[in-house]
Amino acid sequence: MEWLDTLRYDYPRLFRVLVIVALIISLVGGFMIIPEGSMARAIGITDVQHRVTATFNGLYWSVRAHVHQDGPEQHVQLYGNIEGIDETTQLVVSIPIKDQFQQKTFRLANTEIIDVYGAVHAVGALRQETARFDVYDGNNVVVWIRGTPLNVKLIESGVARPAPKPPSNIFDRAFAAYYWRLAKAQ
Incomplete structure (x- = not known):
């Protein structure tokens, strides 16, 4: 392996930096594969693993939000209950208007929902759950349930994926903010 000898003797600083980076990557990788268990939770390994994962996800979604075009800053906040998902993969909700609930x-x-049945099951488990709806452009919504975006939970569970070419970075910003909050453990 002549290239390794060349790197080692002709570029010793670069070689040392690469060795240190490889060691750090190996240590972090080894740390991240420690299985979650009662001992790992007791000494705090699991918490650190979740924070590291949240930090990487926060970086990913922050970069993605920066790359895509800015979405509209104006949105309408509504509160109501989740009812389910219809056959066109639209979210059905009940919003109180005056003295009655209306379905929207x-x-x-x-x-993008990729597993309709999985999404129906995941959202069905949240039926009648009180939620905040941040509505953008009249029809696009980010759903917040107990401080967690439903859009994120659907993607994490594998029944949906982020739109590859979204019209705006609304969701990317919400996703990044959620993961940064997890990384800071707030």
């Missing part, structure tokens, strides 16, 4: 349908912002 919204598109999950910058999210």
Whole structure:
């Protein structure tokens, strides 16, 4: 391996930097594969693993939000209950208007549902759950349940994926903010 000898003797600083980077990557990788268990939770390894994962996800979504075009800053906040997902993968919600609830349908912002049955099951588990709906452009919505975006949970569970070419970075910013909050453990 002549190239390794060349690197080692002709460029010793670069060689040392590469060795140190490889060691750091190996240590972090080894740390991240420690299985989650009662001992790992007791000494705090699991918490650190979740924070490291959240930091990497926060970086990914921050870069993605920076790359895509800015979405509209104006949005309408509504509160109501989740009812389910219809056959066109639109989210069905009940919104209180005056003294009665009205059903409305919204598109999950910058999210493509890839497993309709899985999404129906995941959203069905949240039926009648109180949520905040941030509505953008009249029909796109980011759903917040107990401080967690539903759009994120659907992607994490594998029943949806982020839109590859979203019309805006609304969801990317919400996703990044969520993961940064997890990384800071707030």
